Amino acid sequence: MFRLRPERLDCSALAQGLGGDPRVGGCVTFAGVVRNHNNGRAVERLEYEAYEVLAVAEGRRIVEEALEKFDVLCVECEHRVGLLEIGETAVWVGAAAAHRRAAFEACQYVIDELKVRVPIWKKEYYTDGGAEWVLCAHCSAAGPHSHPEHVHSA
Amino acid sequence: MFRLRPERLDCSALAQGLGGDPRVGGCVTFAGVVRNHNNGRAVERLEYEAYEVLAVAEGRRIVEEALEKFDVLCVECEHRVGLLEIGETAVWVGAAAAHRRAAFEACQYVIDELKVRVPIWKKEYYTDGGAEWVLCAHCSAAGPHSHPEHVHSA
Amino acid sequence: MKKTVLEIEVRYFAGMRERAGRDSEVVETAAGTPAELYAELRARHGFALEQAHLRVAVNDAFAKWETPLSPGDSVVYIPPVAGG
Amino acid sequence: MKKTVLEIEVRYFAGMRERAGRDSEVVETAAGTPAELYAELRARHGFALEQAHLRVAVNDAFAKWETPLSPGDSVVYIPPVAGG
Numbered sequence: 001m002f003r004l005r006p007e008r009l010d011c012s013a014l015a016q017g018l019g020g021d022p023r024v025g026g027c028v029t030f031a032g033v034v035r036n037h038n039n040g041r042a043v044e045r046l047e048y049e050a051y052e053v054l055a056v057a058e059g060r061r062i063v064e065e066a067l068e069k070f071d072v073l074c075v076e077c078e079h080r081v082g083l084l085e086i087g088e089t090a091v092w093v094g095a096a097a098a099h100r101r102a103a104f105e106a107c108q109y110v111i112d113e114l115k116v117r118v119p120i121w122k123k124e125y126y127t128d129g130g131a132e133w134v135l136c137a138h139c140s141a142a143g144p145h146s147h148p149e150h151v152h153s154a
Numbered sequence: 155m156f157r158l159r160p161e162r163l164d165c166s167a168l169a170q171g172l173g174g175d176p177r178v179g180g181c182v183t184f185a186g187v188v189r190n191h192n193n194g195r196a197v198e199r200l201e202y203e204a205y206e207v208l209a210v211a212e213g214r215r216i217v218e219e220a221l222e223k224f225d226v227l228c229v230e231c232e233h234r235v236g237l238l239e240i241g242e243t244a245v246w247v248g249a250a251a252a253h254r255r256a257a258f259e260a261c262q263y264v265i266d267e268l269k270v271r272v273p274i275w276k277k278e279y280y281t282d283g284g285a286e287w288v289l290c291a292h293c294s295a296a297g298p299h300s301h302p303e304h305v306h307s308a
Numbered sequence: 309m310k311k312t313v314l315e316i317e318v319r320y321f322a323g324m325r326e327r328a329g330r331d332s333e334v335v336e337t338a339a340g341t342p343a344e345l346y347a348e349l350r351a352r353h354g355f356a357l358e359q360a361h362l363r364v365a366v367n368d369a370f371a372k373w374e375t376p377l378s379p380g381d382s383v384v385y386i387p388p389v390a391g392g
Numbered sequence: 393m394k395k396t397v398l399e400i401e402v403r404y405f406a407g408m409r410e411r412a413g414r415d416s417e418v419v420e421t422a423a424g425t426p427a428e429l430y431a432e433l434r435a436r437h438g439f440a441l442e443q444a445h446l447r448v449a450v451n452d453a454f455a456k457w458e459t460p461l462s463p464g465d466s467v468v469y470i471p472p473v474a475g476g
Binding site: 186202203204205207208209211212233244245265268269270271272273274275276277287288289 | 410449470473474
Binding site: 011012015016019022023024025026027028029030031032033034035036037086087096098100103104107108111 | 177179182187188191240252254258262
């Protein structure tokens, strides 16, 4: 399941929800956290804006794909929208499986795909007073389907 | 840091402890959970026994290696000892980094190495009343340094 | 041949929303596809991004740039995403 | 040449502990290395595992099988581990 949330993500509850199935042997989680820097600039806070209908539809598709591709029992993902302070969780992904390899793979798949496919945008507010919608020069140059790891957040 | 614990692991507190550094952009965690089955037999509970001094020394070495090998800010690992019920967490690994790839790699490194190097053993109590120290036939045949993913737990 | 004029709803997000100075607008256009419509809107609002750097959604689903538009369609241009 | 007899503490874990029926014992042995000592102990307690499937620790650190033993050394034979 994939959800957008305007309030803080409850990572503890999300992690606990993963382990309900007695066949689960391993749970892998990823939390993307607001960093205090990006591309050399000091960041004070972030704002996430989503094209909600399509973001939820695409997020759910990615979760479904992970469930099909990997031998996992449960995959969950939530993404925050609105204003976030440093240290707050912007996105949380969890995968549970009988064996750990599949849980690692599914968790990585979801966050990798989310970052290139789900229509959510981020505005960085800098400590020097400026603010910018993050629009990676590299990605713009390479086209809309390229969005490698070098970018912006974790 | 690596610790052995006779009481339940507090995964929420462990996860929260990862994110303290404002440079952290991504946290990856792995929780190894007691499954209700192994190699086709129904498992009722588990017992973990450690050669404590060496287990702690080797566990800390593995955590140090992860900190050196990957661009991570924090790596933590705790392993349970004693009797565990189905669904309880036997081992928890967390890694925090500015960028997610390093956090995933460090987390996987620690659990992969722990499973082959740290002197901790597991006794399975089966629902049919039997009990056995887990001693993988494959691993015994291949020698002490071989202990691939097929085994026992996640 | 006279081109049909359609009413199309365009919604804007993030940097494009700020550049356009609005969340959405209904445009009357002779554009037959999202690609043609983007050329019009880019000229009107001064959007920086070339079409090649965007994706497009029609009626809340990803669509091709050459999909024929129908009256009342809702169009969203999607700049490079930055979630996570 | 007469071999020296050493007192060595051996501690047992997991299946070896249960097989030996004790946590530890002090053995007087003419074995000069952990390998020679394991052969003795295997014969005495009937341990199933061959040396090739074990590691050995001397004084709480991993050691080589041919490390010379000294009086008072503490030895642990380590069956394949199963943590995690």
